[in-house]
Amino acid sequence: MNFKHKYLFLLPGFLVLLGILIFPIGFTVRLSLSSWDSFFPGLDFIGLENYTRLFTDDPRFWEAFQRLSFMSVITVFLQYTIGFALAHMVWKEIKFQRFFRVLFLIPMMTTPVIMTVIWKTVFHESLGPVNDFFSLFGVTPLWLSSEALSKVTVIIVEVWQWTPFMFLLLLAGLLSLPKEPFLAASIDGAGPIRKFVYVTFPLMAPISIGAIIIRLIEASKIMDTVYVLTSGGPGTSSETSSFYIFIKGLREFQFGYSAALSLTYLIIMIISLTIIAKMLVKLMIRS
């Protein structure tokens, strides 16, 4: 089919999105070439100076980026493993199936920032229930204020919040699988483990890849959790890229520099996500 009416369908959405975005994107590019900050607000032109600074004189940005990569890979890995296990468990006959399915979905329906506030009270080092439990063993871990544990706490909260999303995508995938391969495997006398390794997992590969990529995209934006739970601290020990850009831009008002950070970060993200997607396709399809 090819009628000129097609533009009437496409253009409203396209133009609205473009209209809202064209200024922010163009402006960010221009801003990144200026030294706009709270002392000298204005669009002057300083060439690539911000970018030079970023690449040669800003270890904090690269540390934050490393930390982000580490944290998002770990959380997405945990979310995928747990999400797949849960989806597999409530896929077939199980008592209270509906109850478990609904319950497992609920955390993703909650507002991350609000639940993080609650989690902050849960992990409160002297008044929270977690340390109330640990004090039975005579220890009180510093969940929020020690360099080692603050990252772990962020990861736990992220896993609680977003495993449901993985669970949803994977369960939807499992429910759409064709029945014939399983029947064939049963006839061949395959047990549950072999069925999973040779039938379920390979059939789920494309859906798994999609789900992992979507979650990696979302995980790379970790921000709300860090902001409420640790404010990037102690020191900069749980600071992620988004949070660092936020500090530079909206706390220290170095608009020009934070725009350069934003664009660099965005380009790194797009490139690395593309590479990860390609690697995952190779890995999953081969196994």
Next chain:
Amino acid sequence: MGTFYTTLKYTAVTIWSMFVIAPFLWALSTSFKDFNSVTSGATYIPWVDFEPTLEGWRVLLRSPAQGGVNIVEPYLNSIFVTCLASFISILLGTLAAYALSRYTFKAGFIKNDDITFFFISQRIMPPVVLAIPFFIMLGKLGLLDTLLGLVMVYVVLLMPIAVWIMVDFFNKVPVEIDETALIDGCNPIQAFFKVVLPNSIPGMVVAGLFCMIFGWTDFFFAFILTFTEVQLLPVAIVSLNSSITPWWSLSAAALVSVAPLIVVAFIVERYLSKGNLSGALK
């Protein structure tokens, strides 16, 4: 299936269920505490561990002048912004997805896939990248600290979700249905509204649910782009956290904000079981 696997399965889902429920139970318990019960260490069961009070819940309905934090207005603001932005996103997103699924576009090297990527890639953009320019743009347009400004920003966040789900949905609906409508005398616009749309409701409901979830749970933009005039629920609740932390009202507010989305969880599960989601999410 072996008893071992069955035992493992029930143990695992029980443990995870407890992990899921734990923060809610803690919040529920905390919402009935007062300053003394909170600061005397972790307590759990009302009447046994502490004397319950309704103070945390009452604060939510009192005006700031009376030392309360009125969350009714932020609540209504959140509902308004989420619903309007979701509606616009679904409307425009469905139309665009239909065009991308059914028709071929070509402008130089730009083809359908590139346009689809343009829509969906907006989700890759970290909010912080857009925050400053949005801040400046809404300022220039006089839309800073207004509901309309937020709706505009949320449309950017939500339309990609609608396009993503609906392109997939339309790709699975046979094009012959549209063609039959054209042959039966509908022009393409009529064919869409009289035949395609009535048969796309399952996909649109799923897309709608996702838009609601991501709209309702956003914090960052609401936080950056509003100050005093309009406040959305998450911002209102987090602002409770600022000075002295009133855990009781914070917990009560959190529970109130979570409540409507529990209904959404039930609807999502219904669609999941009927198999409508599997088509829409892939």
Next chain:
Amino acid sequence: MTLIASNLTTKGKEEFFLNDISFEMSPGKIYTIIGRTLSGKTTLLKTIAGLIAQDSGTLSFNGNNFDVIPVWKRQVAMVYQQFINYPHLNVYDNIAFPLKQRKVDLAEIKDRVKQAIEQVGLEGFEERKIQALSGGQQQRVALARSLVKNANILLLDEPLVNLDYKLREQLREEFKKIFSSKASEEAILIYSTTDPIEAMQLGGEVIVMDEGKILQQGSAKEIYENPRSTKVAEITNDPAMNLFDGEINGKKITLNKEVILNIPKHFKDLPDGKYSFGIRASGVTIDKSGFPFQIELAEISGSETFLHLNNDQIHVVGLLDAVKNFNIGETVKVSFDIEKLYAFGSDGILMSSPYNGTK
């Protein structure tokens, strides 16, 4: 009210969907387009409907340029091989849809829908949901929706291919009846199929298509008797016509060392030389006086048995008018009915047929 196509051409990335298609069709007749899958049948039907625009060439209807009329204003109807109906409407509303779209008044809609429902034998199903119907019933709804419009051109794209064998036979008979009443009116009926038997049974004009080209057009009888080329002979026979290379050499036809046939009368004008010979399965049968062939496969179909036979690179399918079991590898004597032999030139063009279609 004739439909004239001149030089319709539509090109894909590499292959032609339509390659220089020209024809003239007049109302009151059935045109059967036969061709294998992906031969361009569907593309041609969709082009006539206006769903696809051709790259070049023109269509005209009733003396007017048809290309400028969008699909929704052309008076056409189409039935697809998938059972396509509106899932959100019941049977009655499905059939009434094109009439409502054209703002026919309600009383008339009622009459015409009732008549169409009777024609396809769906009385009592008016309120049913489409999903609650069997495949055959769904296809009847689709047909009724096409009939109710009294369209000028009725397109049927392999409408029976997705039905099971028995239902197909039954519906084909009904279709034929409906078409003969319909065709006597003012409509051009175009029916596409891959099934030679279907094409022969429907009668009317047959158009043979392959790779986007029209290979031959003529009455069913004409195409059966004188297929223009080996391609046509393959496409329009089920099982495909047996074809093998051989040589005419004086009074003999040599196929290989062992299989040497006498020359039939209708070959008398053919000069000596190499040819492709063709014979239908019905012309090849078991006979004590024949040549030794090995059985590769025996298929029983109804009261007949199809035998796949081989003798030193000559593979033929023969027909036995009885049900009999054979062992694979068994040797049987096979004879060829030379009066039913076709000869094609080395370019595949028909040189001589048993029905005197000599070139």
